[in-house]
Amino acid sequence: MQKRTIGVVLESDVEYGVAVFEGIRAALDKLPEWEVVPVTQAQQGLLSRLLEARRLDGIIAPVMSDRWVQSQGAPVAALVNISNISRVETLSSAVVDDRMAGVLVARHFAEMGLARAGVVFERAVHASVLRKEGFCASLAEHGVQVELPTVPGGYSYEVEWEHWLRGVKGEMALFGTSDRVVRRFMNLYRRLQGELQVRVGAVAGVGDSLVERALSGIDLSSVVLPAAAVGRAAVGLMQRLLDGDRRPVRCEVAPVELIVRRSSAAGRTGDELVVKALGYIDRMIGVRFSVDELAVFAGASRRKLEMRFQGELGVAPAAYIREQRRVLAERLLTESTLTIREIAARCGAGSPQAFTTQFKELHGVPPAAFRAGGKR
Helix, strand or coil, rough: CEEEEEEECCCCHHHHHHHHHHHHHHCEEEEECCCEEECCHHHHHHHHHHHHHHCEEEEEECCCCHHHHHCCCCCCCCECCCCCCCCCCCCEEEEEHHHHHHHHHHHHHCCCCCCEEEEEECCCCHHHHHHHHHHHHHHHCCCEECCCCCCCCCCCHHHHHHHCCCCCEEEEEECCCCCHHHHHHHHHHHHHHHHEEEEEEEEECCCCCCHHHHHCCCCEEEEEHHHHHHHHHHHHHHHHHHHCCCCCEEEEECEEECCCCCCHCCCCCCCCCHHHHHHHHHHCCCCCCCHHHHHHHHHHHHHHHHHHHHHHHHHCCCHHHHHHHHHHHHHHHHHHHHHHHHHHHHHCCCCHHHHHHHHHHCCCHHHHHHHCCCCC
């Protein structure tokens, strides 16, 4: 096999960029003849020198736009885009299905029975706009009213958001199209809180950024972006290019997980004991645990937890956990490309065999047949 050297430019979002790179490295484990050269945004000079010396066969990088590609002239190496900051049509791209990120949050809010939700986004960022569109379209299907900032605030989103907040009354949930956007919005909301007639209840973002959670001080519910899967997809597209197929292909990888934390779990109930239990269930849905273990975590006896849970949500903890796993299994089968083994692990089934048996008992067909036929 021919030796290949691939340059990888890391995203400016360090957490996401490192996760993408790990996905690339995992894919390259099957291609030992390929060598990868990681380059940060600050090392563009190194990348240029490698290209000039013809030492790179390909580059995987976040590309700004088609206009930027055209400004570079004839490419000296195969190039795969891994950014959705704008829609790139002239290159093969491995990116997140950002609409689905918005859909996941919308479903979460709809399941909570919320009547109204707002969304804050960055209109200059393609990924942000897609997340907003997915969120709004999904909530419209559930009959939930969506509020949007409508008056541009020049170069400051905070000016736009303040104008919007001062005109809103009552309670609403809030979706920010990234954890960073949520942090900026909540800083503004806290500063204005005594002057406003709106109360922001449940809050969720996108990115599951530990850094942004720490900076905001919010135990934020957030969509996990499939960064490693994007990296693996990018390697597949690079293989196509190096094999001679130069047709642009767009590969969108759907996120499948929303980690629910206190910022939105509290919106389902005002009972702190139940909120704590719900947060544990959402985080540990892929792990086998008993109601006794759940009660220990929540700091209550099993009997007390079951009574409070039943009183708040109308269902016992064990039945609630089973239902959450059922819904998750159906969604992953119909909306993701995860294997049955991977889905079984995410749903806490213990093994693919146990998952298949449980699923068939409930649906009358095995998971593979359910996936082939769509949601029944």
